[in-house]
Amino acid sequence: MDWSLLLTQLMNGLQLGLLLFLLASGLTLIFGIMDFINLSHGSFYMIGAYFCGSIVARGGSFLVAVLVALVGMFIVGALIERVIARRLYRADHLDHVLATFGLILIFDAIVHIVWGPSGMAIPLPAILDGQVTLGSLVLPTYRLVIISGGLLVAAILSVLVTRSRLGMMIRAGASNRTMAEALGVNIHKLFLIVFAIGATMSGFAGMLIAPITEASIGMGNDIIIIAFVVVIVGGIGSIKGAFHASILIGLIDTLGRSYLDDLLKIFMSLDYAETAAPALSAMLVYILMAVVLAFRPQGLFPPAGIRA
Amino acid sequence: MTRPLLRTNGLCKSFGGIVATDHVELDILPGIIHAIIGPNGAGKTTLIAQISGALKPDAGQIEFNGHDITSLSSSRRAQLGLARSFQVTSVFMPMTVLENVMLAVQGADGHSYRFWRPVHKDSEMLEKSMGYLQQVGLADRARHLAAEISHGEQRQLEISMALAMKPRLLLLDEPMAGMGLEESSRMIRFLAKLREQTTILLIEHDMDAVFSLADTLSVLVHGSVIATGTVKNIRANPEVQRAYLGEEHA
Amino acid sequence: MTAWFPSSISGRCYCVLLVLLAVAPWIFQWTDQPFLLDLLSRGLILAIAATSLNLIMGYGGMVSLGHAAFIGIGAYCVGIPAYYDLYNGWFHLGLTIVVSAVFALLAGAVSLRTRGVYFIMITLAFSQMVYFAFVSLEEYGGDDGLVIYLRSEFPDFLTMQGPVALYYWIFATLLLTLFLVHRLVRARFGRVIAGAKHNEQRMQSLGFDTYRYRLTCYVISGVTCGLAGMLLGNFTGFISPEMMSWIRSGELIFMVVMGGSGFLFGPLVGTGAFVILEQYLPEFMKFLNPSWLEYWHLPFGLLLVLLVLFGKGGIHGMLSKLDSRTRQSDR
Numbered sequence: 001m002d003w004s005l006l007l008t009q010l011m012n013g014l015q016l017g018l019l020l021f022l023l024a025s026g027l028t029l030i031f032g033i034m035d036f037i038n039l040s041h042g043s044f045y046m047i048g049a050y051f052c053g054s055i056v057a058r059g060g061s062f063l064v065a066v067l068v069a070l071v072g073m074f075i076v077g078a079l080i081e082r083v084i085a086r087r088l089y090r091a092d093h094l095d096h097v098l099a100t101f102g103l104i105l106i107f108d109a110i111v112h113i114v115w116g117p118s119g120m121a122i123p124l125p126a127i128l129d130g131q132v133t134l135g136s137l138v139l140p141t142y143r144l145v146i147i148s149g150g151l152l153v154a155a156i157l158s159v160l161v162t163r164s165r166l167g168m169m170i171r172a173g174a175s176n177r178t179m180a181e182a183l184g185v186n187i188h189k190l191f192l193i194v195f196a197i198g199a200t201m202s203g204f205a206g207m208l209i210a211p212i213t214e215a216s217i218g219m220g221n222d223i224i225i226i227a228f229v230v231v232i233v234g235g236i237g238s239i240k241g242a243f244h245a246s247i248l249i250g251l252i253d254t255l256g257r258s259y260l261d262d263l264l265k266i267f268m269s270l271d272y273a274e275t276a277a278p279a280l281s282a283m284l285v286y287i288l289m290a291v292v293l294a295f296r297p298q299g300l301f302p303p304a305g306i307r308a
Numbered sequence: 309m310t311r312p313l314l315r316t317n318g319l320c321k322s323f324g325g326i327v328a329t330d331h332v333e334l335d336i337l338p339g340i341i342h343a344i345i346g347p348n349g350a351g352k353t354t355l356i357a358q359i360s361g362a363l364k365p366d367a368g369q370i371e372f373n374g375h376d377i378t379s380l381s382s383s384r385r386a387q388l389g390l391a392r393s394f395q396v397t398s399v400f401m402p403m404t405v406l407e408n409v410m411l412a413v414q415g416a417d418g419h420s421y422r423f424w425r426p427v428h429k430d431s432e433m434l435e436k437s438m439g440y441l442q443q444v445g446l447a448d449r450a451r452h453l454a455a456e457i458s459h460g461e462q463r464q465l466e467i468s469m470a471l472a473m474k475p476r477l478l479l480l481d482e483p484m485a486g487m488g489l490e491e492s493s494r495m496i497r498f499l500a501k502l503r504e505q506t507t508i509l510l511i512e513h514d515m516d517a518v519f520s521l522a523d524t525l526s527v528l529v530h531g532s533v534i535a536t537g538t539v540k541n542i543r544a545n546p547e548v549q550r551a552y553l554g555e556e557h558a
Numbered sequence: 559m560t561a562w563f564p565s566s567i568s569g570r571c572y573c574v575l576l577v578l579l580a581v582a583p584w585i586f587q588w589t590d591q592p593f594l595l596d597l598l599s600r601g602l603i604l605a606i607a608a609t610s611l612n613l614i615m616g617y618g619g620m621v622s623l624g625h626a627a628f629i630g631i632g633a634y635c636v637g638i639p640a641y642y643d644l645y646n647g648w649f650h651l652g653l654t655i656v657v658s659a660v661f662a663l664l665a666g667a668v669s670l671r672t673r674g675v676y677f678i679m680i681t682l683a684f685s686q687m688v689y690f691a692f693v694s695l696e697e698y699g700g701d702d703g704l705v706i707y708l709r710s711e712f713p714d715f716l717t718m719q720g721p722v723a724l725y726y727w728i729f730a731t732l733l734l735t736l737f738l739v740h741r742l743v744r745a746r747f748g749r750v751i752a753g754a755k756h757n758e759q760r761m762q763s764l765g766f767d768t769y770r771y772r773l774t775c776y777v778i779s780g781v782t783c784g785l786a787g788m789l790l791g792n793f794t795g796f797i798s799p800e801m802m803s804w805i806r807s808g809e810l811i812f813m814v815v816m817g818g819s820g821f822l823f824g825p826l827v828g829t830g831a832f833v834i835l836e837q838y839l840p841e842f843m844k845f846l847n848p849s850w851l852e853y854w855h856l857p858f859g860l861l862l863v864l865l866v867l868f869g870k871g872g873i874h875g876m877l878s879k880l881d882s883r884t885r886q887s888d889r
Binding site: 031037039084087088091093094095097098099101102103104105106107108109110112113117221225228229232236275278279282283286287289290293294297 | 615621623668669671672674675676678679680682683684686687690691693694695696697804805808811812815819852853854855856858859860861862863865866867
């Protein structure tokens with residue numbers, strides 16, 4: 001077995017997992033607190049990438065671009081909450097699906113109008129573009145940046161949720177909305193902040209990935225579905241669940257793609273394993289979600305206070 | 309001695325650390341109205357939910373008509389003749405009163421894998437359903453939407469649906485909840501007449517109703533039955549007075 | 559209520575609509591607009607799929623965000639045999655029915671253990687599984703899809719060859735589907751489905767094993783949608799996993815809601831609106847400003863948001879408002 005390959009794959013899986021966490025943590029809070037299915041949460045991912053890209057293109061440094069774009073994302077999120085999302089909380093889930101599906105089309109079209117149909121490459125500053133040697137392992141520097149960026153946000157979020165007053169309100173809202181309201185939480189303000197923070201984190205994920213994949217229209221539409229898988233597997237409304245499930249799914253997806261064929265070869269013919277492995281590995285995370293939903297519908301780490 | 313229609317044997321249920329049902333032993337004899345009373349939070353609704361199959365008990369058995377039904381789903385229990393009404397009115401609001409009862413008649417008929425014939429042309433079913441509505445005095449409301457009729461009428465509809473199941477045992481969870489004085493007394497008269505048709509397990513807060521209707525009373529306190537007997541016996545029982553009636557008079 | 563001709567305005571509209579659809583190929587031949595026949599054929603295929611979704615979603619309250627999987631399954635039940643030069647139509651038809659039914663049974667058996675938003679997500683998961691399964695099947699074109707060179711072969715009196723013959727296949731399937739749903743929802747079975755939509759616990763207390771009824775309903779819907787996929791494969795002659803992406807499933811939901819969820823003709827009308835928008839909105843944008851051609855998703859998305867915020871009941875809802883208004887003025 002090639003251990004350095006395995007280690008590289010583990011790092012890839014961790015990277016995917018942390019990106020997923022940036023999307024899923026906001027999604028799960030919006031889902032858990034507002035009971036709102038936001039399919040267009042992935043559009044923030046795309047918009048974040050384009051914001052960051054345009055600032056870099058105008059000569060801004062990558063770091064400054066990220067910081068400015070984060071502020072921009074918070075404003076975009078707050079705006080969408082005030083203008084559209086707020087009117088939808090009380091509607092049923094079918095309406096959420098439809099309206100936010102419409103929002104995806106709108107966002108995609110706006111990006112198309114503003115930035116044109118082709119993607120936007122974001123060059124990395126030289127300092128991040130190199131490679132780092134860790135023992136026998138050679139890793140792109142930027143991969144470590146993504147991983148540490150993701151971990152940093154996870155840490156900040158965890159402190160915010162467990163230690164701050166806002167976090168207390170968020171936890172109260174996620175486990176029992178009516179109770180939170182009765183305790184005098186300003187629910188409108190809470191919703192606005194949660195939504196905007198969610199949009200910001202989703203945008204941050206987009207900014208992190210864009211230098212690798214470039215920013216493109218519809219880039220959020222595939223990853224948002226996996227983020228939903230994370231939310232369901234982790235338990236709706238649970239940040240901790242979102243974290244564990246993100247890492248789990250990032251690893252399963254990455255490792256599945258590289259090692260499933262070897263695994264299958266153990267108990268089926270070579271030809272058959274090579275046909276089945278790609279199909280099965282692409283299906284793995286969805287199979288995981290179906291199994292979790294069938295046997296533990298409240299997710300693996302439901303927020304405290306929610307009865308199964 | 310007649311065999312009980314329903315018997316619970318060491319029934320237990322707890323949520324987290326809270327014991328809601330604590331080794332409940334109940335014998336419901338056929339042909340009577342058996343009422344269960346108890347202070348708020350005594351576990352009456354939890355008990356009904358276990359008998360009807362909405363909740364699984366942690367331990368103990370439920371026997372109905374000589375069969376062990378503990379592991380049966382609520383739909384199977386309903387097919388065996390265990391009908392219930394709900395504490396919170398749960399008729400089908402967007403359907404008409406008649407359609408509501410027709411569903412119950414359909415349920416009593418067994419399976420409904422009939423894909424072709426429209427129900428509104430099924431004259432036998434229509435007649436049967438109108439019959440049940442007449443029985444509770446709702447025939448003139450048949451074509452109204454269930455959402456349009458008064459709360460009291462909805463409660464009556466609820467009971468008429470349970471009756472349309474042709475139950476051997478009728479579980480009534482606070483049938484008088486939210487009713488006015490006049491509506492309540494009409495309901496009491498109606499339930500009294502039902503005694504000839506079916507056995508009733510009644511959960512009710514309204515003490516006047518319970519005392520005038522029940523043949524047998526069981527008192528539930530903190531999840532366990534502390535006494536069972538006739539109205540007269542229960543009224544005289546000092547333990548009951550302390551635990552329950554005393555509380556109310558205090 | 560006269561039996562042969564509906565008295566309401568909306569009912570009359572739908573009758574006229576069906577008659578128009580029946581004679582449409584003649585009109586288009588006469589006016590020499592083969593393109594419109596193509597557009598209509600595609601629209602009616604989607605209408606079959608949307609009607610099948612309406613059965614579980616509109617009547618049964620089971621919102622599926624994965625119904626396009628059945629379209630893909632049906633299409634590949636034509637495409638894969640065709641890849642091996644098997645063009646027997648009865649075989650295609652039988653395969654479509656069996657495979658969609660089996661998939662619906664398996665996916666439904668798991669999905670229907672869940673409710674509400676979980677159901678939405680698990681149906682999505684199953685359709686993604688099918689989607690990725692076909693993406694990775696290199697043998698059948700993977701991402702790039704398959705070309706079907708010949709249509710399913712049926713005996714002469716049932717032939718699909720030629721655009722008009724195929725159109726009548728589609729139209730007949732749509733009529734059958736509409737009639738099936740019409741009977742189904744009024745029969746005992748349909749009443750149970752409707753009851754379970756509103757209050758499942760109550761239905762169980764009335765002795766209905768709602769899970770099994772819902773599963774049956776899901777299978778009927780899945781097979782019907784599979785048939786739409788079989789027709790779509792024959793119609794386009796090109797199939798790819800893209801047909802079953804979750805975006806397609808979202809569009810199907812849109813079609814149902816746009817027309818009026820839970821009404822027989824809602825999906826047909828909604829699909830019509832969808833196809834017309836998809837076809838003519840770009841041209842309209844181009845008319846406003848030639849460089850706007852590609853921006854048609856913007857007004858389309860806005861329309862969706864507005865539909866949810868203000869358009870309760872869809873197009874059918876507006877028509878029925880018209881009905882009640884005229885009925886009031888009759889009095």
